[in-house]
Amino acid sequence: MAALLLLLTIGGALFCPSVDAQEAYEKLDETFKKGVNLSLEKLNEHSSIQNHFLFFRSVTKSNVEAGFDVVFIYHHFYLKPTKCPKGTTDLSNCSFRNDIPMIDCAICYKTFQGEIEAEPKPYLNCLRKPSVTPEMQVNRIEHCNRLAYSHGASNLLASTGTK
Structure with a gap:
């Protein structure tokens, strides 16, 4: 009986990781999900x-609110390969x-009202894990950080408007 229980536990562990990954993805805020989706799109x-x-x-x-519904997002994460071929829809x-x-x-990317902005262009860097160095x-x-500080907020403050 104990052997059967052990076998069921091991068998379940083989199928649960993708479910756990989907749960981890579902727990992300929408703005972070959009970045993961963009990464997967570019990877594919x-x-x-x-x-x-x-x-x-x-x-x-991390997310830095810059005001006026602008948020700068930074997300460092892992993508893991599955046994399914690229393009599989039934996971x-x-x-x-x-x-x-x-x-x-x-x-990292800039969002306005929750949508990824085209400018500045989102920065994406994905490499196989062993290739990533501390540098x-x-x-x-x-x-x-340069992306977040080059958004031109000083232009808005320098505006004099019209009379």
Whole structure:
């Protein structure tokens, strides 16, 4: 009986990770989901990607409200490959693969009224996890900090209006 229980537990663990990933994705705020979706879209454009990837977990998230319904988003997260081919729509049978490294992504973008703005262009950096060095991580954050501080808020304050 104990062996059967152990077998059921191990079998369930093989199928739960993709469910857990979907739960992790569902718990994200809508503005963070949009960045993950953009990352997955760009990842799927690469012909070298053969597997379907799912959001696995967030490493770091931040949002800076700049006023006037403008928010700057930074999200560092992992995407994990599944056993399903790229483009799969029914994810119910897609379990995670552990023989392919995860994708380490960092994205930052500006939103206005909850939608990603085209300018400044969103910054996206996704690499296989073993390739990301501490220096690259620092460069990602510095790049995103420059994006947040170059939004031109001083122009709004300098406006004199018309009389």
